[in-house]
Amino acid sequence: MFNRKNRIQDLDAYVHERLSDYIDGTLSADDRAIVENYLAGNPDARAALESLQYTVQLLKQTPAPALPRQFTLPVTVRAPARSSGWLVWSLRGIGVAATAAFVILLVSTLLRQPGNLAETANAPAAQAPAQPSVVVALAPTAAPIPITLTPNPTNEPPTSSVLMVTVEPPAPTEEPAPATLPAAASKAQPTNAPIVAQDQVAPTRTKPAPTKSTNVELVPPTPLPTATTNASDANAASGTAPSAEGQSAPATVTQAAPPLRTLSARAVEGIIIAEQLKVRYGPGTAFQVIGGLKRDEHVNIIGRNANNGWLAIEFPENLQTGIGWVGARFVIARAPLNTLPILQAPESFAPPTETPTETPTETPEQPPAPDTAAGDTTPEPTETITAE
Amino acid sequence: MNEVNMIAAAQNGDVASFNQLVRAYQTIVYHTAYRVLGDGDAASDATQDAFVNAYKNIRSFRGGSFKAWLLRIVTNTCYDQLRAKKRKPTASLDALLIDPDNPAPGLGEAREESPHEHAERSELAYWIDQGLQTLPYDQRMTLVLSDIDGFAYEEIAVATNTNVGTVKSRLSRARAHMRDYLLKQQELLPDTFRLKSRMGETKNLRMENV
Numbered sequence: 344m345f346n347r348k349n350r351i352q353d354l355d356a357y358v359h360e361r362l363s364d365y366i367d368g369t370l371s372a373d374d375r376a377i378v379e380n381y382l383a384g385n386p387d388a389r390a391a392l393e394s395l396q397y398t399v400q401l402l403k404q405t406p407a408p409a410l411p412r413q414f415t416l417p418v419t420v421r422a423p424a425r426s427s428g429w430l431v432w433s434l435r436g437i438g439v440a441a442t443a444a445f446v447i448l449l450v451s452t453l454l455r456q457p458g459n460l461a462e463t464a465n466a467p468a469a470q471a472p473a474q475p476s477v478v479v480a481l482a483p484t485a486a487p488i489p490i491t492l493t494p495n496p497t498n499e500p501p502t503s504s505v506l507m508v509t510v511e512p513p514a515p516t517e518e519p520a521p522a523t524l525p526a527a528a529s530k531a532q533p534t535n536a537p538i539v540a541q542d543q544v545a546p547t548r549t550k551p552a553p554t555k556s557t558n559v560e561l562v563p564p565t566p567l568p569t570a571t572t573n574a575s576d577a578n579a580a581s582g583t584a585p586s587a588e589g590q591s592a593p594a595t596v597t598q599a600a601p602p603l604r605t606l607s608a609r610a611v612e613g614i615i616i617a618e619q620l621k622v623r624y625g626p627g628t629a630f631q632v633i634g635g636l637k638r639d640e641h642v643n644i645i646g647r648n649a650n651n652g653w654l655a656i657e658f659p660e661n662l663q664t665g666i667g668w669v670g671a672r673f674v675i676a677r678a679p680l681n682t683l684p685i686l687q688a689p690e691s692f693a694p695p696t697e698t699p700t701e702t703p704t705e706t707p708e709q710p711p712a713p714d715t716a717a718g719d720t721t722p723e724p725t726e727t728i729t730a731e
Numbered sequence: 732m733n734e735v736n737m738i739a740a741a742q743n744g745d746v747a748s749f750n751q752l753v754r755a756y757q758t759i760v761y762h763t764a765y766r767v768l769g770d771g772d773a774a775s776d777a778t779q780d781a782f783v784n785a786y787k788n789i790r791s792f793r794g795g796s797f798k799a800w801l802l803r804i805v806t807n808t809c810y811d812q813l814r815a816k817k818r819k820p821t822a823s824l825d826a827l828l829i830d831p832d833n834p835a836p837g838l839g840e841a842r843e844e845s846p847h848e849h850a851e852r853s854e855l856a857y858w859i860d861q862g863l864q865t866l867p868y869d870q871r872m873t874l875v876l877s878d879i880d881g882f883a884y885e886e887i888a889v890a891t892n893t894n895v896g897t898v899k900s901r902l903s904r905a906r907a908h909m910r911d912y913l914l915k916q917q918e919l920l921p922d923t924f925r926l927k928s929r930m931g932e933t934k935n936l937r938m939e940n941v
Contacts, residue, residue, distance in 0.1 A: 359907075360903060361903075362903070362907075363899070363902055363903035363906050363907070364899055364903065366906075369884070369899070394910050394914065395906055395907065395910050397910075398906060398909050398910040398913055399878050399906060401855065401859065401913070402859065402874070402878035402879050402909065403878055403879065403881070405766070405856055405859055405879050406856060407758065407762045408761070408762060408765045408771065408774075410757060410758055410761055411761075411771060411775055412775070413753075413754070413757070414753055414757045414760075414761070414778050414779050414782050415750040415753045415754065415757075415782075416746055416749060416750060416753065416782060416783065416786055417746075418746050418747065420746055420783075420786065659746075662747045662750075
């Protein structure tokens with residue numbers, strides 16, 4: 344009798360363990376028969392089944408939360424790693440970055456002693472001053488790197504802008520490993536750079552690291568990076584603007600620059616002041632809405648329309664042009680907008696087919712916001728924009 | 732462009748193609764993260780991290796179910812989020828964990844409604860979220876993927892890096908736990924379930940707690 348009671352308890356447990364599978368219809372025929380047989384003579388078990396079914400039903404009816412925003416990546420995100428195992432890569436990246444930083448330090452100390460000649464010999468990209476778009480400031484940028492690389496080993500998104508640039512110069516000489524460097528940069532990114540900046544171009548929020556540029560005489564300060572950077576320059580080119588202290592230099596775009604980035608070289612930072620602001624395909628309410636922005640979001644303003652009523656902002660969501668348009672009165676710009684080029688309605692844009700490529704796009708998208716005002720004092724030609 | 736082509740393009744560094752995949756999956760990813768983490772902000776972070784990690788490692792995807800592959804990244808990312816959260820607990824998380832037995836504000840009115848009306852009330856979603864947070868992580872993720880997201884056992888097995896048998900047993904335990912948890916919130920469930928099944932145990936538990 345004791346034995347029988349045990350058997351019943353065992354059977355009860357056996358059945359209860361299988362109720363979940365029974366609901367899903369995944370029991371074997373034998374088990375199903377056992378369960379159904381037991382259920383037929385046992386109201387408690389039936390109640391357990393019903394309540395379980397009801398629970399599953401409730402779960403299935405749980406309403407989906409509204410998507411708070413789009414999670415698309417900015418077009419400036421760098422290419423995926425070549426291999427699996429991101430731990431390995433990030434570790435390797437740190438190693439390579441450390442090596443790179445060391446080499447930069449070494450080169451910089453070497454360069455400072457003999458004078459300027461050595462630099463032109465070593466720097467692979469420092470060509471004739473006639474090509475101001477290719478500018479390498481190897482030595483001056485060496486200092487910030489070891490500092491900025493170490494502090495936070497958190498897994499941050501690949502939105503870093505400047506660190507990439509500063510790390511890269513030694514690559515041709517020492518470690519030609521472009522795939523590993525991004526991993527290092529992602530480690531090195533300041534944690535306060537919010538990942539949420541996906542709807543705009545993320546680097547807006549990351550201020551370029553201070554470049555302690557000293558040997559300005561080596562490389563003539565470039566008042567304007569030519570928008571027609573050759574693709575051939577891309578491999579050799581790397582580096583930051585040698586920003587002469589006097590004039591806040593425009594961020595030098597030296598990689599094979601997709602149109603978006605050359606445009607944004609002179610972008611002005613803006614802040615949305617409307618609660619909800621529609622982003623449209625072109626300058627006017629007749630154009631379709633391609634996205635939305637919220638109050639206090641930052642944008643890169645890269646142009647305006649003829650009557651200044653609409654502003655063109657970097658908007659990677661727009662896969663055709665990479666540009667979105669917002670009503671000018673809903674945006675506060677941090678610098679005068681009259682230096683921005685007047686852009687035409689999107690029809691005139693040729694689709695930038697080459698825009699989202701593997702090209703590392705970590706060059707600074709724009710000068711730091713406080714400097715833009717100063718930068719605006721040097722008027723720049725606007726033809727390059729409309730020519731795009 | 733179909734999914735295979737999008738993945739191939741993304742593997743070659745085409746962000747635009749990858750973003751098409753993001754658009755296709757962001758709802759399910761966010762929903763999963765939201766239910767597992769029980770917090771919108773953390774879910775946003777986890778979702779974004781998951782897609783960034785997916786893009787970074789897209790070349791390690793070698794065919795099969797992209798959804799399951801992506802969910803595996805989501806699973807890991809959510810776990811990382813949870814650990815980070817535990818290290819630095821927020822007020823909202825504490826509020827979730829402190830006293831699940833207390834009814835939510837406004838729950839009193841719920842008694843007058845039919846069970847089906849209950850099901851659509853936000854209080855129920857609240858209690859489901861509460862109950863989910865009391866589950867061990869593996870069970871919670873399995874339950875969310877299965878019963879809330881509607882994934883197949885095999886996909887869940889890939890996503891949680893285990894086998895179908897484990898998925899089934901986790902699911903079984905998680906469902907039973909959720910049932911018992913919801914039964915404790917008696918107002919939420921139909922009368923017929925209150926005094927039956929495991930109610931004896933849960934009632935006693937409540938008595939002791941009170």
